[in-house]
Amino acid sequence: MNEKRVLNQPGFVLAFRLLVALLASVPLLVLIASIASQSLGPDPGQEVTESLGIAAFQLLIATLCMTPLKRWTGWGAWIRVRRMLGLFAFFYAVLHVLAFLQFILGWSDLWATFTKRPYILAGAVSFLMLVPLALTSTKGMMRRMGRQWKALHKLVYPIAIAAWVHFIWQSRSDVGEMVVYGLIIAVLLALRWKWSGSRALIPFVRG
Amino acid sequence: MLIKKRPSWALPHSEVTPESVYLNRRQFMSGTLAVAAGLSVPGLLSAAKLPVPGEALDFVPMPGFSTDEEKTPFEDVTRYNNFYEFGTGKGDPAKYADEMTVDPWSVVVEGACDRPGAYALEDLLKPHEYQERVYRLRCVEAWSMVIPWIGIPLADILKRLEPTSRAKYVYFETLYDPDQMRGQRSLFSTIDWPYQEGLRMDEAMNELSFLAVGLYGKTMPNQNGAPIRLVVPWKYGFKSIKSIVKIRFQEERPKTTWEMLAPQEYGFYANVNPEVDHPRWSQKRERRLPSGLLSPNYMETVKFNGYGEQVADLYKGMDLSKFY
Numbered sequence: 001m002n003e004k005r006v007l008n009q010p011g012f013v014l015a016f017r018l019l020v021a022l023l024a025s026v027p028l029l030v031l032i033a034s035i036a037s038q039s040l041g042p043d044p045g046q047e048v049t050e051s052l053g054i055a056a057f058q059l060l061i062a063t064l065c066m067t068p069l070k071r072w073t074g075w076g077a078w079i080r081v082r083r084m085l086g087l088f089a090f091f092y093a094v095l096h097v098l099a100f101l102q103f104i105l106g107w108s109d110l111w112a113t114f115t116k117r118p119y120i121l122a123g124a125v126s127f128l129m130l131v132p133l134a135l136t137s138t139k140g141m142m143r144r145m146g147r148q149w150k151a152l153h154k155l156v157y158p159i160a161i162a163a164w165v166h167f168i169w170q171s172r173s174d175v176g177e178m179v180v181y182g183l184i185i186a187v188l189l190a191l192r193w194k195w196s197g198s199r200a201l202i203p204f205v206r207g
Numbered sequence: 208m209l210i211k212k213r214p215s216w217a218l219p220h221s222e223v224t225p226e227s228v229y230l231n232r233r234q235f236m237s238g239t240l241a242v243a244a245g246l247s248v249p250g251l252l253s254a255a256k257l258p259v260p261g262e263a264l265d266f267v268p269m270p271g272f273s274t275d276e277e278k279t280p281f282e283d284v285t286r287y288n289n290f291y292e293f294g295t296g297k298g299d300p301a302k303y304a305d306e307m308t309v310d311p312w313s314v315v316v317e318g319a320c321d322r323p324g325a326y327a328l329e330d331l332l333k334p335h336e337y338q339e340r341v342y343r344l345r346c347v348e349a350w351s352m353v354i355p356w357i358g359i360p361l362a363d364i365l366k367r368l369e370p371t372s373r374a375k376y377v378y379f380e381t382l383y384d385p386d387q388m389r390g391q392r393s394l395f396s397t398i399d400w401p402y403q404e405g406l407r408m409d410e411a412m413n414e415l416s417f418l419a420v421g422l423y424g425k426t427m428p429n430q431n432g433a434p435i436r437l438v439v440p441w442k443y444g445f446k447s448i449k450s451i452v453k454i455r456f457q458e459e460r461p462k463t464t465w466e467m468l469a470p471q472e473y474g475f476y477a478n479v480n481p482e483v484d485h486p487r488w489s490q491k492r493e494r495r496l497p498s499g500l501l502s503p504n505y506m507e508t509v510k511f512n513g514y515g516e517q518v519a520d521l522y523k524g525m526d527l528s529k530f531y
């Protein structure tokens with residue numbers, strides 16, 4: 001089919017990847033513009049931390065959407081941007097944690113913060129699981145680890161769930177936003193289950 | 208509304224920050240930058256909608272009830288609000304509170320008092336002279352502001368309503384009107400509207416308790432709780448209920464909105480207290496707003512928000528870690 005051939009041309013796929021990279025950078029660009037224009041309001045540290053957290057979370061969910069999109073459209077380029085999206089999610093998560101430590105916590109009370117605040121703990125758990133995935137995201141690692149790579153990278157599901165728990169645990173009264181994200185994650189998990197069985201959701205299990 | 212006005216040529220009684228200068232500069236800067244970046248981003252950059260300053264009020268400054276600390280600029284006081292009736296985002300009230308009509312306004316007074324009834328707001332306010340008090344406001348979320356309020360001591364108004372000996376507590380209620388308050392229309396809100404608050408009678412009669420009708424010399428912006436709100440500066444901000452439509456004197460202690468929602472996190476007393484942490488974060492320090500990104504404006508939180516001299520006696524013998 002002619003259309004398909006165009007879509008799969010290297011030039012087109014490259015353009016698509018650039019577009020995705022650009023879109024994934026938008027939260028950062030907006031943040032930089034907002035900081036430069038001092039339009040973050042009277043509590044900029046809070047604002048920066050929140051918007052980085054949301055960016056990390058949204059990109060994590062976007063990463064999870066790539067496999068279903070590939071399945072539905074049959075277009076391979078979705079998978080070619082998956083790793084990039086995951087790394088963007090990690091990048092925003094790192095900035096989010098640094099922003100929290102620097103702007104909100106001021107590097108004080110560290111121990112109590114991580115042991116006594118369950119929602120922070122959930123965020124930390126999510127973050128700690130992201131680290132090995134980011135470290136093993138290179139092509140070389142993928143090749144060297146073989147099937148173990150797949151088994152390890154199933155961690156992305158508990159990561160998303162922990163991040164969601166981290167998010168909803170902060171709600172004070174209105175959980176509308178959290179419920180919407182929760183439904184999206186639930187649908188993604190259900191699809192995965194339907195297509196590949198429950199083992200496909202359990203990290204460290206080969207299959 | 209028949210709030211006393213000052214002729215427009217008269218100079219203000221106090222040295223308020225010339226907010227208009229401040230506003231224009233920031234608005235201009237964010238405007239150009241947004242255009243330059245070719246971005247139109249809701250929430251972040253477009254938060255530049257400015258509050259309409261209210262009408263000037265006549266008032267007497269009260270140096271004895273004021274602080275010399277630097278005031279939080281008008282534009283921050285009026286664009287960074289917790290007023291969940293209009294949404295849970297800090298910028299939501301500034302965006303949506305103008306959907307509320309505050310004139311005419313009436314306040315229902317009921318319960319254990321000799322002068323119950325529905326009062327037009329101007330009748331409730333008329334006999335009193337407005338004062339300006341510059342108070343610290345400490346939010347339970349660990350940020351704080353310094354705000355010049357215009358209003359009337361709560362005790363002066365309550366006494367006129369002649370509470371009886373059965374009045375042990377006073378209960379307050381915010382307007383409930385989902386047509387005007389979009390936050391009350393939210394499907395996922397866990398709050399059981401209307402917003403409810405209360406004080407023990409001796410707390411209400413304390414000289415610090417204040418009913419504010421304005422700030423920065425002008426009538427109250429809607430997002431700050433127009434047309435009339437409570438200000439109890441030694442307690443966390445959520446006690447200072449906004450847009451009051453009901454005052455009830457009663458014998459039993461009222462349940463408050465946040466207490467009903469999460470009793471292990473928010474108590475009836477809610478006195479500012481660095482020794483008692485919120486279960487989800489520490490209360491030892493606060494960020495005084497406006498805070499910078501590179502130089503966060505941290506300070507130690509002081510018990511009773513620094514008003515211990517006036518209020519500590521109210522809680523003598525009480526275990527404040529239990530009655531938080």
Ligand code: HEM
Nearest residue numbers: 049050053054056057093097100120123124126127163167
């Ligand atoms: C050590 C790890 C982490 C810490 C200490 C941390 C800390 C925080 C804090 C303190 C907030 C609340 C900011 C506020 O006061 O409003 C927050 C919000 C948030 N965080 Fe994290 N976080 C961590 C990891 C993560 C990760 C890995 C993700 C996602 C992948 C994430 C996503 C979010 C989201 C979505 C929010 C909500 C933002 C909002 O309220 O709009 N966090 N985080």
